[in-house]
Amino acid sequence: MKSLDIVFADKQVVEVREQEVPALAPEQIRCAAKKSLISTGTETICLRGVFDPNTNWESWVKYPFYPGYSMSAEVIEVGSEVKGIKPGDSVFVGIEHRQFFNVHYKNVMVLPDGIDHEMSAWTALARIAQVGVRRAELKLGETVGVIGLGILGQLVVQYLRAFGARRIVAIDPASSSRIEAAKRSGATHLLQTDVANALEEVKQITGGKMLDVVFDVTGHPSVLAPATLLVGEMGRVVLLGDTSTPSQQHLGPRVLSNSVAILGIHAKMSSNYNGITANDMNSLYYDYLLQNRMDVNHLITHRHSPLEAPQVYDWLMKDRSSALGVIFDWEKL
Incomplete structure (x- = not known):
């Protein structure tokens, strides 16, 4: 299976590459991306590539670099040892902007009823804020x-x-x-x-x-x-x-x-804060959404096909003042 993946090939160079998805391991699930949220601040810093020595940025960002970490997806295949997850489930996963991908089944969270893919795409950022x-x-x-x-x-x-x-x-x-x-x-x-x-x-x-x-x-x-x-x-x-x-x-x-x-x-x-796990924080975010105590709908300002990624990041690098929630809609492919 081929996947279209967004990659920063070098400083200020954005590409959409077709790449092979590896074979599915027994404890992995294969997912099809639905919506992913651009972390506009983090990802433009990564793309700009200006880092002081000995910073987290310098050690983390190596080109080619695959941006993104807040993805909502649908399970399309499960490995032989996967438990509690089935094809058709909607899941959140902290992974890069990719069309198709494999991930260990314990590293995803099945979405509760009432949480759609656009709400889910905010999960990683909501957890960091929390x-x-x-x-x-x-x-x-x-x-x-x-x-x-x-x-x-x-x-x-x-x-x-x-x-x-x-x-x-x-x-x-x-x-x-x-x-x-x-x-x-x-x-x-x-x-x-x-x-x-x-x-x-x-x-x-x-x-x-x-x-x-x-x-x-x-x-x-x-x-x-x-x-x-x-x-x-x-x-x-x-x-x-x-x-x-x-x-x-x-x-x-x-x-x-x-x-x-x-x-x-x-x-x-945000993966574990004083014993409060990522899933604990994710669940709180989802409950706040379902109880109308939080809302992200008014924060979504732009939706784009992943094929537009080079133009989207070019715009964000020049002036992101008009942007809040910028969503890659993988269903546009």
């Missing part, structure tokens, strides 16, 4: 800021609402569409401004107390320093966006005097 919110150790009624309203920031806003934040201050200079999406996601205060210019407005919103927690979801090295000024004494700054150039990242001027905690959290922790 583990970031868990890292903050929120207390009921805290005032929280979110800097960067891309797909991950929008999901953080939704989890903050579910976790009981009193005020959710959404900050992004990019576009009014992102601000409007954040309002629908649950933000109570909307600041369409650069983080460096948000200080006075945050003072007004909080009556001078400042934020209890702020999330930097941008991955941009210039954001950390002004972000630390938005929290009060003993405040927490959660770095959920991983910059590829940390040599350009600096602490703010009052981190020590205000006893600010800077908390890092990486996507790899």
Whole structure:
């Protein structure tokens, strides 16, 4: 069987390659892709290929590089030792943008009734957002800021609402569409401004107390320093966006005097966070969707055939401010 796979052949070179799918092993299932979500920030960083030495990015991204990690698919064949999964099942799997693929049956999650393929395609990003919110150790009624309203920031806003934040201050200079999406996601205060210019407005919103927690979801090295000024004494700054150039990242001027905690959290922790497994977090996300406590439909802005991948990534590299959820629809092939 042949599969069309999206590959970054080199820096800023995107190809759609036809490749052979290996023979099915006894404990594997074969799947046909339905929908996969582009992680726009992560994947454009991988494509751009600018990494500081000794970063996670430098060790992870080797060309040819196969992007993607949030896939919804249908099972079309099962190996002889597979248990509990059958052809026709809809599954989520953290795998690259591929038309057909084999995967160990224990590495997928069968979707519950009511969760469609577009909802499922957000699972990996929803889990990363969830583990970031868990890292903050929120207390009921805290005032929280979110800097960067891309797909991950929008999901953080939704989890903050579910976790009981009193005020959710959404900050992004990019576009009014992102601000409007954040309002629908649950933000109570909307600041369409650069983080460096948000200080006075945050003072007004909080009556001078400042934020209890702020999330930097941008991955941009210039954001950390002004972000630390938005929290009060003993405040927490959660770095959920991983910059590829940390040599350009600096602490703010009052981190020590205000006893600010800077908390890092990486996507790899979403596989198991303090004993909470990936499937536990996936199930919570699905339950929130089914209970109408979360929604991703308003976050989907673009749907494309995988054959359009070179043009899609070229557009995202130039200006992704108008993009939120960008879906590869494999049923268009």
